[in-house]
Amino acid sequence: xxxxxxxxxxxxxxxxxxxxxxxxxxxxxxxxxxxxxxxxxxxxxxxxxxxxxxxxxxxxxxxxxxxxxxxxxxxxxxxxxxxxxxxxxxxxxxxxxxxxxxxxxxxxxxx
Amino acid sequence: xxxxxxxxxxxxxxxxxxxxxxxxxxxxxxxxxxxxxxxxxxxxxxxxxxxxxxxxxxxxxxxxxxxxxxxxxxxxxxxxxxxxxxxxxxxxxxxxxxxxxxxxxxxxxxxx
Numbered sequence: 001x002x003x004x005x006x007x008x009x010x011x012x013x014x015x016x017x018x019x020x021x022x023x024x025x026x027x028x029x030x031x032x033x034x035x036x037x038x039x040x041x042x043x044x045x046x047x048x049x050x051x052x053x054x055x056x057x058x059x060x061x062x063x064x065x066x067x068x069x070x071x072x073x074x075x076x077x078x079x080x081x082x083x084x085x086x087x088x089x090x091x092x093x094x095x096x097x098x099x100x101x102x103x104x105x106x107x108x109x110x111x
Numbered sequence: 112x113x114x115x116x117x118x119x120x121x122x123x124x125x126x127x128x129x130x131x132x133x134x135x136x137x138x139x140x141x142x143x144x145x146x147x148x149x150x151x152x153x154x155x156x157x158x159x160x161x162x163x164x165x166x167x168x169x170x171x172x173x174x175x176x177x178x179x180x181x182x183x184x185x186x187x188x189x190x191x192x193x194x195x196x197x198x199x200x201x202x203x204x205x206x207x208x209x210x211x212x213x214x215x216x217x218x219x220x221x222x223x
Contacts, residue, residue: 004153031209032209034211034212036214041199041201041216041217042115042201042214042215042216042217043154043201043214044214045211045212045213045214048210048211088154090154092209098156098159098167098169099144099156099212100153100156101153101154101155102153103151103152103153104153
């Protein structure tokens with residue numbers, strides 16, 4: 001059975017801090033790994049990673065994949081209160097028709 | 112505005128009711144998905160449609176019945192649901208099954 005594990009489960013930081021969120025996976029027929037941000041309702045797409053060692057960046061967020069060690073990290077620098085959300089990691093497998101999600105990391109950024 | 116819309120946003124139904132959830136995507140995507148999100152549990156994939164054909168049914172009970180009349184619309188027909196079916200039901204779409212999925216706002220369902 002495909003498994004995606006995220007850590008920590010929850011995290012509270014102060015504005016300006018840098019955080020690192022972790023995602024490890026054990027799946028069959030890996031295709032790609034995705035990160036989403038979920039605030040109120042719909043998860044919002046952040047990154048899709050397919051190759052090892054290539055960092056993807058978007059503003060203060062960045063992510064990298066290690067296909068040998070089967071994990072990915074999501075970094076957020078200079079955190080702001082608007083970064084408070086649940087960050088979801090998901091792995092796309094098989095013929096691309098199965099996306100397995102982790103339980104998410106609840107991030108709270110305080111003033 | 113995500114390009115994927117869902118109606119209704121909230122739904123309360125009894126166990127004997129029949130209702131339908133609707134999803135529409137305005138992104139020109141070819142694949143559409145239904146997910147269930149329950150409290151404290153990961154998002155669970157329910158159904159996958161690719162070019163209107165169902166390609167995945169993730170052991171979902173028959174009281175949930177999907178319908179995909181065209182690439183832009185996806186329905187989830189509900190009948191004789193149980194209280195444990197109360198959850199957030201999310202629709203998503205992607206260009207094809209190997210691209211990122213974009214989610215709608217979800218329907219919060221409560222079964223009494």
